[in-house]
Amino acid sequence: MTRDEIFAKLTELFRDLFDDRSIVLTDATTASDIEGWDSLEHVSLIVAVEKLFRVKFTMDEILSLRKVGDMADLVRKKT
Amino acid sequence: MPPGEVLRRKRALLRELGEAGPFTPVRIALLGGSTIGEIEPLLRLFLLAYGIDPVFFIGQYDRWYEEVVFEDPALVTFKPDIVWIHVTFRNAGDPEALGDKLVAAWDTLGSPVILQNNIELPPYRVMGNRDASHGLLGRIEALNRRIAEAAVARSKFYINDIHWLSAQIGLDVWYDDALWYTAKYACSLEALPLLCGNTARIVKSLLGKNQKALALDLDNTLWGGVVGDDGAEGLEQTSDTPRGMAFSEFQSYIKAVSALGIPLAIVSKNDPDTALTGFSKALLKPEDFSAVYANWRNKDANLRAAASDLNLGTDSLVFIDDNPAERALVRASFPNTAVPELSGPETYIRALDRAGYFEVTAQTPDDTLRVASYKAERERRSGAFADYGEFLRSLKMKATFGPVNRSNQARVTQLINKTNQFNLTTRRLPEAEVEALSEDPGTVTLCGSLSDTFGDSGLVTVLFASVDGPTACIELWVMSCRVFKRGLEFAALRRLLEILRERGTATVQGRFLPTAKNGPVKDLYRELGFTSLDGEVWEAPIDSVRIPETFMEVRR
Numbered sequence: 001m002t003r004d005e006i007f008a009k010l011t012e013l014f015r016d017l018f019d020d021r022s023i024v025l026t027d028a029t030t031a032s033d034i035e036g037w038d039s040l041e042h043v044s045l046i047v048a049v050e051k052l053f054r055v056k057f058t059m060d061e062i063l064s065l066r067k068v069g070d071m072a073d074l075v076r077k078k079t
Numbered sequence: 080m081p082p083g084e085v086l087r088r089k090r091a092l093l094r095e096l097g098e099a100g101p102f103t104p105v106r107i108a109l110l111g112g113s114t115i116g117e118i119e120p121l122l123r124l125f126l127l128a129y130g131i132d133p134v135f136f137i138g139q140y141d142r143w144y145e146e147v148v149f150e151d152p153a154l155v156t157f158k159p160d161i162v163w164i165h166v167t168f169r170n171a172g173d174p175e176a177l178g179d180k181l182v183a184a185w186d187t188l189g190s191p192v193i194l195q196n197n198i199e200l201p202p203y204r205v206m207g208n209r210d211a212s213h214g215l216l217g218r219i220e221a222l223n224r225r226i227a228e229a230a231v232a233r234s235k236f237y238i239n240d241i242h243w244l245s246a247q248i249g250l251d252v253w254y255d256d257a258l259w260y261t262a263k264y265a266c267s268l269e270a271l272p273l274l275c276g277n278t279a280r281i282v283k284s285l286l287g288k289n290q291k292a293l294a295l296d297l298d299n300t301l302w303g304g305v306v307g308d309d310g311a312e313g314l315e316q317t318s319d320t321p322r323g324m325a326f327s328e329f330q331s332y333i334k335a336v337s338a339l340g341i342p343l344a345i346v347s348k349n350d351p352d353t354a355l356t357g358f359s360k361a362l363l364k365p366e367d368f369s370a371v372y373a374n375w376r377n378k379d380a381n382l383r384a385a386a387s388d389l390n391l392g393t394d395s396l397v398f399i400d401d402n403p404a405e406r407a408l409v410r411a412s413f414p415n416t417a418v419p420e421l422s423g424p425e426t427y428i429r430a431l432d433r434a435g436y437f438e439v440t441a442q443t444p445d446d447t448l449r450v451a452s453y454k455a456e457r458e459r460r461s462g463a464f465a466d467y468g469e470f471l472r473s474l475k476m477k478a479t480f481g482p483v484n485r486s487n488q489a490r491v492t493q494l495i496n497k498t499n500q501f502n503l504t505t506r507r508l509p510e511a512e513v514e515a516l517s518e519d520p521g522t523v524t525l526c527g528s529l530s531d532t533f534g535d536s537g538l539v540t541v542l543f544a545s546v547d548g549p550t551a552c553i554e555l556w557v558m559s560c561r562v563f564k565r566g567l568e569f570a571a572l573r574r575l576l577e578i579l580r581e582r583g584t585a586t587v588q589g590r591f592l593p594t595a596k597n598g599p600v601k602d603l604y605r606e607l608g609f610t611s612l613d614g615e616v617w618e619a620p621i622d623s624v625r626i627p628e629t630f631m632e633v634r635r
Contacts, residue, residue: 019090036090040116043262044086047255047269051083059257 001079006053006072013052017045027069053079082272085121093124102132103286108159108191109135110143112170113265121271125279129288140263141170147184161282163194167241167265171198174215174222185229185236192235194281197223199245199266202254237281237440241266244273280435290417290436291395293336294385297347297354297373298560299401301333302326303424305560306357307350307500307596316361325424330362332428337367341437344370344385346378346398348405348563350500350598375599377467377564378405379412397436399427402561403533404474411464411473468630471566474531476631478567480574483517483524483541490538491526494557499596501558501568503589503603508555521546523578527571529562529631536561540571544579544587551579552588552616563599566629572607573626574633580621587624589617 007025014023018036031037037045046062049055049071055078057065065071085092109115109122115137126133136157138146143164146154164184171177177198185193198219204210211217223242230238245253248270255267266274283289298305303315303322315323316330337343345368347354354373355365365371370388372381378400386393394415400406406418419430464470483491492510499505508516516522527540539562543555553575558568579587589604592615608625609617 013087016087016091017089019094040114040262043258043264044117044268047258047267048083048087051269057257059260062257062261 001053001076003072003076006075006079007068009052010049010068010072010075013048014045017041017048025068027067027072029068030066049075055079082269085124085272086117086268089117089120089124093120093127096124096127099127099130100132102127102130103288104132104134105282105286106134106158106160107136107282108138108154108157108162109165110138110146110154110162111165111265112141112143113165113167113259114140114263115165116262116264117268117271118165118275121275122278125272125276126282129279129283131279131283131286131288133282144180144184148180148187150187159191161192161194161285162188163239163278164196165239165265166196166198168199168201168219169259169265171219171222174198174218178222178225181226182229185233192237192285193233194237194239194278195226195229196239197226197242199241199253200250202250202256237285239278239281241274241277244277245270248273277435280438281440284438284440289438290397291391292342292344292369292386292389292397293333293436294344294346294370294382294396294398295333296378296400296402296405297345297349297357299424300347300399300427301330301363302357302361305500307353307560307599308497310499311356311359314357314360322424325427327362329424329427332431334363334367336431336437339437339439342369342389343367344389344396345373346381346385346400347373348375348378348560349373350375350596352598353596375563377408379408382409382413382416397431397434399431404531407473407533408464408470411470468628471630474533474565474630476529476531476565476567477634478527478529478570478631479634480525480527480571481635483513483526485514487526487538488513488517491541494538494541494559495555498557498559499594500560500599501556501563502594502597503556503600504554504592505594505597506555516543523551523575523582525571525575525578527567527574529565529567531565540567542571542575544575546579546582546584549583549585550588551582551584551586552590554590556589566627566631568603569626570629570631570633572624573629574635576621576624576626584621587619587621588612590615591617 011023011025014025015021018034023034031042046057046065050057053075055075061074109119119135119137123133136154136159143166166177201215201219204214204216206214226238230236253266253270258264258267295301303326304313306314316326318324318327333343351374358365370385372385382396382398383393386396393413397417398409401421409416410418417436419434421427421430464473488510492508492513496507517524523544523546525542526538528538529536539559541557542553544551544553589609591604593601604617608623609619611617
């Protein structure tokens with residue numbers, strides 16, 4: 001999967017999860033950019049990303065994920 | 080909806096469900112030994128779907144014991160109707176100590192209903208199998224017995240059976256260790272919709288929102304086969320065959336449901352005189368049913384009548400039918416009637432059981448919650464069909480007609496020899512004779528198949544007409560009961576008359592020979608505008624035949 005394809009899928013996921021069709025993701029998008037992305041939702045987001053791309057993150061990876069760009073890189077590495 | 084989908088679309092679902100209503104309010108304290116987090120929105124989602132709008136008190140992380148036993152002022156002021164004590168294996172490192180703390184909490188809580196988790200099996204066994212008797216596993220089983228005994232001894236006390244839920248989806252799915260270490264969730268997010276759905280079922284039962292009666296179709300729902308065609312002897316409902324076993328166990332499940340005080344109703348398209356003969360070898364008996372509607376009317380009309388007999392709204396009913404088109408009709412007419420999806424008979428019990436329609440919370444008068452009044456009958460009309468024709472149109476039926484030939488004569492023969500109800504002359508023919516007639520220049524043969532949005536019914540009708548100069552006579556006309564009430568007989572006759580006109584037919588005759596089972600078609604020729612010549616042969620000028628409107632695309 002290309003990085004663009006991963007971004008497209010992530011964008012759809014974010015839009016569903018946060019119920020906001022206007023979300024546009026960039027490499028630098030973090031929790032502070034999206035309303036509702038708090039520490040609790042972060043956990044749900046990670047689990048949803050795992051499910052979407054059929055990957056499993058290690059605990060250390062989960063703890064290190066902050067930016068959407070990192071998320072896409074990690075998914076790319078694992079798929 | 081699969082759990083991943085619920086989790087992903089949670090916000091949109093909450094928004095959509097929140098727009099419905101009216102809702103019954105309830106105040107629930109969620110006290111946990113682990114993260115509540117996603118449990119709150121998911122439980123709200125499932126409760127809204129039951130017409131319940133909850134107000135939650137969310138306890139502090141792992142402070143359930145202190146909040147209850149030391150009567151936290153915020154909790155006391157909240158005045159919960161229900162307190163859910165969400166403890167799990169993650170709090171049961173010392174099961175006996177946990178049991179003592181639980182008893183102290185139950186004793187402190189006065190008026191609210193207690194919803195108490197039991198404890199799921201551990202994710203690991205230090206001693207392996209010996210853990211069951213000498214280890215943590217055995218101690219947790221003992222704690223669960225203690226909780227079960229409390230549910231028997233105490234009033235206003237109900238078990239939230241996570242021990243069973245975790246077994247249902249499997250411990251390896253239930254536990255997500257990374258999620259526990261990083262976010263202190265006791266179970267995986269994937270398990271949360273199951274957990275919250277289960278909790279919501281107890282709450283809706285406590286609020287009197289259970290379904291209250293069970294309406295069942297007969298043929299291929301309660302027993303295997305069609306009583307009108309196969310006869311009582313030919314039905315599968317005993318342990319002689321695999322299908323018979325499935326139907327037999329389903330009947331015993333229904334019997335157990337009925338023993339809970341749930342009235343049963345029959346809602347079946349069937350011949351009223353023969354339908355009940357199907358019970359001769361059944362585990363259930365006609366007297367187990369409080370309302371019986373086995374006739375040729377549409378299911379929605381019969382369901383409404385059955386509900387009225389039981390003094391219930393249609394929204395209190397669960398409707399069980401193997402036929403997807405009937406399910407769609409009932410869903411459209413009564414959006415609040417519970418209509419579970421079914422496939423083969425081996426799926427019936429699970430479909431009914433998992434939905435928790437009749438979740439039992441045996442109530443004493445003391446248990447009764449303050450229930451805000453809500454409308455008993457609120458059938459949303461959106462999505463309902465204006466009339467039956469509109470329903471038929473929604474099925475997007477496609478009928479295909481053609482002559483009998485080598486490729487279909489085996490199925491044609493089977494249909495001719497098996498069909499009893501829509502069968503005008505009940506002539507039985509061996510395949511060789513079917514083949515001979517299909518090649519006979521003095522005979523017009525026609526067979527038809529039907530498909531709709533729910534699938535393909537295959538070849539379901541056959542007509543044979545003999546042609547003698549300007550007169551043609553329909554000697555044989557059969558149609559499978561799978562497609563009753565779709566108008567296929569009219570489309571088939573229209574096609575037959577087209578063919579006969581091309582062959583110069585001016586007068587059409589039809590033969591009707593009554594049998595014990597073909598009562599449904601005894602007035603067919605009269606309704607089509609034929610007049611009786613001698614009680615057996617009916618006749619009409621070809622242009623005077625009155626064929627009702629049909630709602631399907633016809634192909635040749």
